[in-house]
Amino acid sequence: xxxxxxxxxxxxxxxxxxxxxxxxxxxxxxxxxxxxxxxxxxxxxxxxxxxxxxxxxxxxxxxxxxxxxxxxxxxxxxxxxxxxxxxxxxxxxxxxxxxxxxxxxxxxxxxxxxxxxxxxxxxxxxxxxxxxxxxxxxxxxxxxxxxxxxxxxxxxxxxxxxxxxxxxxxxxxxxxxxxxxxxxxxxxxxxxxxxxxxxxxxxxxxxxxxxxxxxxxxxxxxxxxxxxxxxxxxxxxxxxxxxxxxxxxxxxxxxxxxxxxxxxxxxxxxxxxxxxxxxxxxxxxxxxxxxxxxxxxxxxxxxxxxxxxxxxxxxxxxxxxxxxxxxxxxxxxxxxxxxxxxxxxxxxxxxxxxxxxxxxxxxxxxxxxxxxxxxxxxxxxxxxxxxxxxxxxxxxxxxxxxxxxxxxxxxxxxxxxxxxxxxxxxxxxxxxxxxxxxxxxxxxxxxxxxxxxxxxxxxxxxxxxxxxxxxxxxxxxxxxxxxxxxxxxxxxxxxxxxxxxxxxxxxxxxxxxxxxxxxxxxxxxxxxxxxxxxxxxxxxxxxxxxxxxxxxxxxxxxxxxxxxxxxxxxxxxxxxxxxxxxxxxxxxxxx
Amino acid sequence: xxxxxxxxxxxxxxxxxxxxxxxxxxxxxxxxxxxxxxxxxxxxxxxxxxxxxxxxxxxxxxxxxxxxxxxxxxxxxxxxxxxxxxxxxxxxxxxxxxxxxxxxxxxxxxxxxxxxxxxxxxxxxxxxxxxxxxxxxxxxxxxxxxxxxxxxxxxxxxxxxxxxxxxxxxxxxxxxxxxxxxxxxxxxxxxxxxxxxxxxxxxxxxxxxxxxxxxxxxxxxxxxxxxxxxxxxxxxxxxxxxxxxxxxxxxxxxxxxxxxxxxxxxxxxxxxxxxxxxxxxxxxxxxxxxxxxxxxxxxxxxxxxxxxxxxxxxxxxxxxxxxxxxxx
Numbered sequence: 001x002x003x004x005x006x007x008x009x010x011x012x013x014x015x016x017x018x019x020x021x022x023x024x025x026x027x028x029x030x031x032x033x034x035x036x037x038x039x040x041x042x043x044x045x046x047x048x049x050x051x052x053x054x055x056x057x058x059x060x061x062x063x064x065x066x067x068x069x070x071x072x073x074x075x076x077x078x079x080x081x082x083x084x085x086x087x088x089x090x091x092x093x094x095x096x097x098x099x100x101x102x103x104x105x106x107x108x109x110x111x112x113x114x115x116x117x118x119x120x121x122x123x124x125x126x127x128x129x130x131x132x133x134x135x136x137x138x139x140x141x142x143x144x145x146x147x148x149x150x151x152x153x154x155x156x157x158x159x160x161x162x163x164x165x166x167x168x169x170x171x172x173x174x175x176x177x178x179x180x181x182x183x184x185x186x187x188x189x190x191x192x193x194x195x196x197x198x199x200x201x202x203x204x205x206x207x208x209x210x211x212x213x214x215x216x217x218x219x220x221x222x223x224x225x226x227x228x229x230x231x232x233x234x235x236x237x238x239x240x241x242x243x244x245x246x247x248x249x250x251x252x253x254x255x256x257x258x259x260x261x262x263x264x265x266x267x268x269x270x271x272x273x274x275x276x277x278x279x280x281x282x283x284x285x286x287x288x289x290x291x292x293x294x295x296x297x298x299x300x301x302x303x304x305x306x307x308x309x310x311x312x313x314x315x316x317x318x319x320x321x322x323x324x325x326x327x328x329x330x331x332x333x334x335x336x337x338x339x340x341x342x343x344x345x346x347x348x349x350x351x352x353x354x355x356x357x358x359x360x361x362x363x364x365x366x367x368x369x370x371x372x373x374x375x376x377x378x379x380x381x382x383x384x385x386x387x388x389x390x391x392x393x394x395x396x397x398x399x400x401x402x403x404x405x406x407x408x409x410x411x412x413x414x415x416x417x418x419x420x421x422x423x424x425x426x427x428x429x430x431x432x433x434x435x436x437x438x439x440x441x442x443x444x445x446x447x448x449x450x451x452x453x454x455x456x457x458x459x460x461x462x463x464x465x466x467x468x469x470x471x472x473x474x475x476x477x478x479x480x481x482x483x484x485x486x487x488x489x490x491x492x493x494x495x496x497x498x499x500x501x502x503x504x505x506x507x508x509x510x511x512x513x514x515x516x517x518x519x520x521x522x523x524x525x526x527x528x529x530x531x532x533x534x535x536x537x538x539x540x541x542x543x544x545x546x547x548x549x550x551x552x553x554x555x556x557x558x559x560x561x562x563x564x565x566x567x568x569x570x571x572x573x574x575x576x577x578x579x580x581x582x583x584x585x586x587x588x589x590x591x
Numbered sequence: 592x593x594x595x596x597x598x599x600x601x602x603x604x605x606x607x608x609x610x611x612x613x614x615x616x617x618x619x620x621x622x623x624x625x626x627x628x629x630x631x632x633x634x635x636x637x638x639x640x641x642x643x644x645x646x647x648x649x650x651x652x653x654x655x656x657x658x659x660x661x662x663x664x665x666x667x668x669x670x671x672x673x674x675x676x677x678x679x680x681x682x683x684x685x686x687x688x689x690x691x692x693x694x695x696x697x698x699x700x701x702x703x704x705x706x707x708x709x710x711x712x713x714x715x716x717x718x719x720x721x722x723x724x725x726x727x728x729x730x731x732x733x734x735x736x737x738x739x740x741x742x743x744x745x746x747x748x749x750x751x752x753x754x755x756x757x758x759x760x761x762x763x764x765x766x767x768x769x770x771x772x773x774x775x776x777x778x779x780x781x782x783x784x785x786x787x788x789x790x791x792x793x794x795x796x797x798x799x800x801x802x803x804x805x806x807x808x809x810x811x812x813x814x815x816x817x818x819x820x821x822x823x824x825x826x827x828x829x830x831x832x833x834x835x836x837x838x839x840x841x842x843x844x845x846x847x848x849x850x851x852x853x854x855x856x857x858x859x860x861x862x863x864x865x866x867x868x869x870x871x872x873x874x875x876x877x878x879x880x881x882x883x884x885x886x887x888x889x890x891x892x893x894x895x896x897x898x899x900x901x902x903x904x905x906x907x908x909x910x911x912x913x914x915x916x917x918x919x
Contacts, residue, residue, distance in 0.1 A: 287879075308879060309673070309674050309675075309693070309879050309880060309883065310879060310880060310881070310882050310883055312673070313673040313674075313675065313882070313883040314882065314883070316672060316673065357664075357666075359666060360664055360666045360695070363666045363669055363671060363674070363694065363695070364694055364695060366674055367669075367670075367671035367672060367673075367674055368671055369671070369672055370672075370674070429860055432876070432879065435865060436694050436695060438865070439695060439865050439866045440664060440695060442865075442866060443662055443663070443664045443695075443866070444664075446662075453864070454864060454865050454866070455864075456860070456864070456865075
């Protein structure tokens with residue numbers, strides 16, 4: 001190479017440097033320029049109340065998202081937004097009321113004429129179906145279709161993924177093999193459900209469960225017609241019993257629903273069915289989706305998990321009137337597996353609770369608006385029996401969330417580790433916010449002598465890594481960072497998988513703390529047999545107290561989201577039934 | 592440096608004239624140094640490189656002087672609504688010279704200073720691994736030829752066609768947390784150094800092999816051989832000294848590439864572990880805030896940019912200075 005060419009290349013390098021510098025300096029002054037849309041309903045206008053109430057039909061409702069449903073099969077979906085969306089094309093015996101806020105958690109009859117007639121012992125539930133309920137081909141929906149739809153929950157080998165509460169309650173011994181292995185000619189061999197005629201369905205529970213009707217309100221209790229059951233492919237084209245039906249679906253790309261002409265408004269007291277067409281488009285990048293939402297290309301984020309930091313900042317600054325800031329029903333927390341030393345000792349667990357900087361953890365979660373209020377106990381505000389920040393046994397929200405170093409030191413001494421100890425924080429690698437909380441926890445614990453190493457594991461492998469106690473022990477995961485939201489608003493729907501010793505599994509475990517407390521187990525037993533709502537609440541409160549007294553969990557926040565709502569939307573409100581999400585079933589559009 | 596004169600005389604033309612004029616005993620090293628001194632850009636690059644090394648070595652001292660530990664959180668400087676620094680320009684102030692990080696308010700200056708350690712250490716050590724492996728195997732292949740050459744050359748071809756980055760990502764994610772007495776970030780760095788170095792050696796190896804092939808036929812090697820010198824003598828006394836120039840050049844140009852690879856790995860989340868500061872990891876976080884806190888992306892970007900540019904300019908200069916055909 002000659003020097004001639006070298007100097008030429010050098011000049012190029014210098015020029016490139018200049019260009020880069022110029023680009024960098026212009027990037028710094030990007031942004032700005034607001035186009036004020038005055039028609040926005042206002043900040044929090046749809047949070048627990050109805051914004052833009054309207055009965056106008058027609059138009060296209062456009063959802064955007066970054067995460068497709070795990071499955072659109074009513075039996076298999078487990079994402080909250082998917083359950084919410086499934087009400088467009090599926091109906092249940094009972095469902096959540098289409099009302100804002102806490103009222104949304106009340107159950108109302110849907111396919112049934114009324115809520116269940118429950119026998120005195122709480123073991124028999126009887127429903128009568130309405131007239132005029134039809135499938136998308138015009139055939140009536142019968143009690144057999146409902147039974148068959150519920151039976152599909154038993155076919156976990158083919159239809160995995162969805163909630164299995166119904167299976168656990170109706171067939172705790174696992175005697176029924178599921179409809180695909182059923183020898184009954186009609187495939188209706190499940191003994192716990194009886195269908196004396198096409199209009200009547202009777203559930204016979206081996207033992208009472210006070211939340212049984214909540215379980216029937218889950219989409220996994222939707223009717224499915226046997227001749228339309230495509231088994232594992234059903235999620236690609238579910239057969240509609242609701243006001244809309246699938247027109248096209250390309251997984252992770254787009255979904256289009258059109259009106260189900262056979263559905264009759266008169267048969268459905270729940271769904272408003274305002275838009276003519278409903279579309280969903282999925283993006284690979286959250287920032288790009290947020291930009292489209294802000295630009296008005298889409299109406300609502302189907303995932304309802306809050307905007308990314310970038311879009312949130314822009315929206316808060318320029319379009320605050322388009323934002324809602326609901327409480328999500330999730331609690332974000334750290335949990336201490338007792339199988340990992342020294343977390344077998346309650347004092348070491350308490351040392352972490354006192355040593356953590358709660359304000360710092362809240363900031364890492366996104367601050368008071370996008371993250372949520374500082375968590376002080378383990379029962380989400382949307383669950384009956386919760387006390388919110390009023391119950392704060394460790395003073396987490398006091399003193400502006402600052403750590404209590406003196407108490408932390410005391411607890412360390414009581415634990416026999418006066419100089420602190422070493423441990424590992426396990427955190428999902430695909431959740432930047434969780435990694436940020438891990439770093440925050442690490443920094444504050446260092447001040448009391450607890451040295452924590454952060455291990456980022458593959459976030460798609462939670463069941464086999466943190467869900468496997470053997471692995472947790474081997475990897476020395478003393479602190480696991482996670483979050484949890486209720487499947488249905490009750491302490492059973494939230495806390496039982498986390499705290500009941502029956503739910504400790506060798507794989508797919510959610511009782512990460514390995515809580516084996518007879519008192520807690522007993523309270524859960526009381527709860528499921530108690531039919532009185534006030535007493536149920538009391539039990540829920542007691543369970544929460546027991547869990548907090550054991551110091552198994554360090555709650556970070558009672559999570560809040562900042563969600564976008566376009567000015568085009570009508571009838572928008574958030575509901576506790578879907579953990580603070582907008583209730584999709586009532587939405588309409590102006591144009 | 593000795594035994595270099597024959598190379599010069601072996602070349603006709605300019606270089607030959609040059610040595611004739613320099614019979615007073617100016618070694619190639621001296622000539623190269625004189626040339627390098629005249630090359631202002633290369634010198635500037637060199638100065639920056641030295642500065643970076645100083646910064647990296649004295650990182651704890653420097654951060655102590657400015658008062659902030661790289662892992663200390665300053666949440667009070669974060670706007671709780673937006674998770675970004677409260678002040679203008681990413682929270683730059685006399686207290687925090689380059690501002691603070693979004694979300695947790697860690698001092699960007701301290702983290703850049705500590706990040707230099709990771710970048711330089713990985714960049715330099717992986718170049719050393721590549722150069723040692725490449726030189727040894729390249730010389731062996733070029734000198735002994737035959738089946739040994741065939742095997743080594745094919746291995747080099749294979750490695751050059753290997754999807755390096757993907758392999759490293761896969762490897763790092765299955766690495767245990769403890770290895771050879773190291774823990775956490777230590778393991779990650781060791782793996783990065785070894786793997787980046789391992790995939791870099793064929794580039795050095797090819798050059799060395801080619802050089803060796805041509806050098807081993809030179810008269811002075813023939814002469815040594817005819818005087819009864821053994822293979823070891825020829826390898827170490829005749830061949831290796833003449834390979835130092837091209838290898839040095841390649842090594843200096845390899846360091847910036849390695850720094851970029853380290854940054855890319857950290858960007859992808861398989862580099863050093865949090866909370867250890869690394870430029871690539873800072874850039875990766877900054878992506879979520881490019882609009883609301885652009886300074887946080889610009890600063891680590893500039894750090895990588897300046898470092899790589901400095902190494903490249905310096906490396907270019909060294910090559911020109913050592914190039915026997917060079918006129919300067």
